[in-house]
Amino acid sequence: MLLGKITGKSSTNTFTFLTNQEANANKFQYIKIKHREGYNVLAQIVELETQRDGTRATCNVLGYRNDQGVLKTLRIPLGLDSEVYYADDTFVSTVLGLELLKEQGAYFGVLEGREKIKVYLDLNKLITKHVAILAKTGSGKSYSLSVLLEEILERGIPLIIIDPHAEYSSLKYPNHKKENFERFGIKPKGYSKHIQEYSVDVQKNQEAQQLTLNAQNLTGSELMHLLPAKLSSAQIGLLYSAIIDMGKITDFEQLIVNLQLEENPAKWTLITILDYLRKLNIFSQNPTTPQELIQPGKCTIINLRGVPQELQEIIVYKLLLDLFTSRKNLEIPPFFLVIEECHNYAPERSFGEVKSSSIIRQIAAEGRKFGVGLAVVSQRVARLDKSIISQANTQIILKLTNPGDLKAVSSSVEGITAETENEIKNLSVGTALVLGVVDTPLFVEVRPRKTKHGGEAVNLLETFNTQTEEPTTGVPEPSKGIFNILTPRVSKEELQHTKHGIKSLKTLLLPCLLLNCKQQGTHFNLLVNLTNVHLVKDFDHYTGEQLYSLEKLSEKERKILDFTKTSTTTFTAAELFSKSGMQFSEIYDIFNTLLKKKYFEKTGNRYALSNIIQSYLNLNKFSCHEKNEFIRITHDEIKEPHVTKEEVKALLGDFAEILGAKECYAVTYKAVYP
Numbered sequence: 001m002l003l004g005k006i007t008g009k010s011s012t013n014t015f016t017f018l019t020n021q022e023a024n025a026n027k028f029q030y031i032k033i034k035h036r037e038g039y040n041v042l043a044q045i046v047e048l049e050t051q052r053d054g055t056r057a058t059c060n061v062l063g064y065r066n067d068q069g070v071l072k073t074l075r076i077p078l079g080l081d082s083e084v085y086y087a088d089d090t091f092v093s094t095v096l097g098l099e100l101l102k103e104q105g106a107y108f109g110v111l112e113g114r115e116k117i118k119v120y121l122d123l124n125k126l127i128t129k130h131v132a133i134l135a136k137t138g139s140g141k142s143y144s145l146s147v148l149l150e151e152i153l154e155r156g157i158p159l160i161i162i163d164p165h166a167e168y169s170s171l172k173y174p175n176h177k178k179e180n181f182e183r184f185g186i187k188p189k190g191y192s193k194h195i196q197e198y199s200v201d202v203q204k205n206q207e208a209q210q211l212t213l214n215a216q217n218l219t220g221s222e223l224m225h226l227l228p229a230k231l232s233s234a235q236i237g238l239l240y241s242a243i244i245d246m247g248k249i250t251d252f253e254q255l256i257v258n259l260q261l262e263e264n265p266a267k268w269t270l271i272t273i274l275d276y277l278r279k280l281n282i283f284s285q286n287p288t289t290p291q292e293l294i295q296p297g298k299c300t301i302i303n304l305r306g307v308p309q310e311l312q313e314i315i316v317y318k319l320l321l322d323l324f325t326s327r328k329n330l331e332i333p334p335f336f337l338v339i340e341e342c343h344n345y346a347p348e349r350s351f352g353e354v355k356s357s358s359i360i361r362q363i364a365a366e367g368r369k370f371g372v373g374l375a376v377v378s379q380r381v382a383r384l385d386k387s388i389i390s391q392a393n394t395q396i397i398l399k400l401t402n403p404g405d406l407k408a409v410s411s412s413v414e415g416i417t418a419e420t421e422n423e424i425k426n427l428s429v430g431t432a433l434v435l436g437v438v439d440t441p442l443f444v445e446v447r448p449r450k451t452k453h454g455g456e457a458v459n460l461l462e463t464f465n466t467q468t469e470e471p472t473t474g475v476p477e478p479s480k481g482i483f484n485i486l487t488p489r490v491s492k493e494e495l496q497h498t499k500h501g502i503k504s505l506k507t508l509l510l511p512c513l514l515l516n517c518k519q520q521g522t523h524f525n526l527l528v529n530l531t532n533v534h535l536v537k538d539f540d541h542y543t544g545e546q547l548y549s550l551e552k553l554s555e556k557e558r559k560i561l562d563f564t565k566t567s568t569t570t571f572t573a574a575e576l577f578s579k580s581g582m583q584f585s586e587i588y589d590i591f592n593t594l595l596k597k598k599y600f601e602k603t604g605n606r607y608a609l610s611n612i613i614q615s616y617l618n619l620n621k622f623s624c625h626e627k628n629e630f631i632r633i634t635h636d637e638i639k640e641p642h643v644t645k646e647e648v649k650a651l652l653g654d655f656a657e658i659l660g661a662k663e664c665y666a667v668t669y670k671a672v673y674p
Helices: 088-097 122-130 141-154 166-173 220-226 233-246 250-261 266-279 309-328 357-370 386-391 405-410 416-422 493-498 555-564 572-582 584-596 611-617 645-653
Strands: 003-009 014-019 032-033 041-051 054-065 084-088 106-111 112-119 131-134 158-165 197-198 299-302 335-339 371-377 394-397 431-435 441-445 479-485 504-521 522-529 534-538 545-546 600-603 605-609 628-635 657-672
Touching: 032 371, 041 088, 084 106, 084 416, 088 112, 106 141, 112 122, 122 141, 131 141, 131 386, 141 158, 141 166, 141 335, 141 371, 141 441, 158 166, 166 197, 166 299, 220 233, 220 309, 233 250, 233 266, 250 266, 309 335, 309 357, 335 357, 357 371, 357 386, 371 386, 386 405, 405 416, 416 431, 441 493, 441 555, 479 504, 504 628, 504 645, 522 657, 545 611, 572 584, 584 600, 605 611, 628 657, 645 657
Parallel strands: 131 371, 131 394, 158 299, 158 335, 197 299, 335 371, 479 657
Antiparallel strands: 003 014, 003 084, 014 054, 032 041, 032 084, 041 054, 106 112, 106 441, 394 431, 431 441, 479 628, 504 522, 504 657, 522 534, 534 545, 600 605
C-alpha cells in the first residue's frame, strides 16, 4: 500500500513524507522505502502533523539487512520523492531480526498493531545481562514478569524470587480465564511441580516452608551489618571484644553471655538488640541451604508477606550474600534472581541506604561474571538505584505517569527518545515498551499468562455481592456464600472434561482446620480434614494419615514417654530404670499401661514407640503448603465435621506447640451419573 512520498529534508537518520489523502498512516507504524542503491529500508513513523497541504509524517530510519543478514544503517540519505509503502509483516520481522530469536527466545507477545508478528526476547541476553521491568502500580509489571518466568520455567533454569506481596505463588496454578488464548496461540498451564515456596513466617504464609538463615561463622562486620540499629563506638568495641573471645559467632546466646560478663554499661543496649535478633527465629544452626533453594528446574519463591520492612532488608541481605558466595564457590548452579519492589531493597542513595543495598549493587555489577542473572521490578523508578537500572541491558517499560519516574527512566535507559518518553505516559495496560531486544524500541502487546494472575486487586463488590437470581426451574439451585477456601488446583470445568460418562459434578465443601505448629524447633502447618479426622497428605483427595484419639497420660507415664521420645531403637524397662528414679516394678507397670494405651508396641522382651506415636512425633512430614483465601463460591453441599476444633488442638497439643488455628473449607467434587 502506497502511503505517500518523501518531501522536505531527508538525512541518514530521519525524513518526512506527505501522506496520501486515502492513506491510513498511524504513529509508530512501520514503513518501507526503496533506496536508490536497490535495497529496501525499514523506517518508523514517530509523529504526524496535519497542515494545509496535507498530513506530514516524521520518521526515523531503522536500517536494512544486507546480503549477509547484518542490520546496517544508512550512509546515503533516502532520495526525495521516494515512494513510502506500508511494510509487510515478513519484511518488518526480517529487518528487526525477530525471526532470529524464535528458536531460543522467550515468547513475550506480539508487535503492537501486528498480530502476526510474535516478539521473542533473547533469553540468554535476558538472563546473563539483566533486565529491568518498570511501571506504575496496576500497569501490568508483575503480569509481564510472570510471562517471562513461565518461559524461563519451560527451560528448567533455576529461579529465585524475592516476593514481598505473595504475588507469584499463583505460578502453580493454570489460568482458567483463557482470554485471548487462541489469538496468541497458547494453552493454560500450571507449574506446581516446579515451585517451592519459603517464608520466615509460615503462620501468615501457610503455603510456604520454613526459611531459616545461616547463623554460623558470622564475622564481626557481617553481624554489625545485620543488626537493626546503629551502634556507638563503645558498643562496637564491646561487640568485637566478645567476638574475639568466641573466635567466630556460632551462637547468639553465647555471645549475649559473653557480653553480660563485660563491665561497661553500654553492653545493655547491645544485649537488647542481639536478643531481639535471636528471638526473631530467622537464624538457625541448621539453616535452609543454598543447595535447597537453587535447583535445576525449580523456582524458589521467598514469600515476605507480613514481614516488617526492616526485617525484610536483613533477610534479603543475608540470603543474597550466601547465595552469591555459594555461586562464586561453584557450590550451586547458575541461577536467575528476581527482586520485586526493588526500590525498597536498593533505593537511590539520596533516599538513604538500607541493609540489602550493597549486595544487590554487587550482584548487578558482577553477577553476569558468575552466572547470576538479575531482574529488578519497580513501580517507583525515581527511588530505585540508578546504577542498578543502568546495568540492565534489557528494559521492559509499561505505563509511567509520575514526572520523577519518567525523568529517571530517561536518564538511566539508553534508546529513550523524546517521542518514546511521551508515549510511555499513554501506554495502555498490557502494552510494553521493550528496549534492548533489537536496535530499536518495540511496542509489544504482552501475551496472556498461562498461569493464574496473582497480582490482581481484590474485587470487593464481586466478593460480597448478595444479589441472587430467581430459579427458573423447579430444580433446587446451588447455594452461594463467602467462605475461607483452600484454593483449588483444578477448576470444576477442567475436571469435568477429564471425567467420561458423567452428567455433572457437584461441589462439596469439606470443613478443615489449618494449624500452625512448632515441633522440635521447626515451624510448619498442618491441615486436618474434620470430616474423617485425617492429616491431609494428598491435597487433591483430602486423605492422609488417620488421627487416632489417645488416652490421657498420668504425670509418671508422661515422664517415661519423654525418656523414650528420642529413641530410634527398641528398649526395655531395665534400660530406663536408672534414668527415671522410680522403682523397677513401677516402671514395668507403666510400660504395660502405655502398651494398652497404644503408645508402645512390644517385640519379644523389648518395647518400641508405636507407629501411631511415631507419626505424632514427626508431624512435620505431614506439613501442608496450601493457600487459603475468602472467596464467593457456588456449592451444592457442606459436609458436617466429626470432631471440633478444640478436640483436634487437644489431640495434637500433647506433641506440638499449637501457635495458631484457622477454620476453612476444602473444595472437592462428586460425580453425578445419568
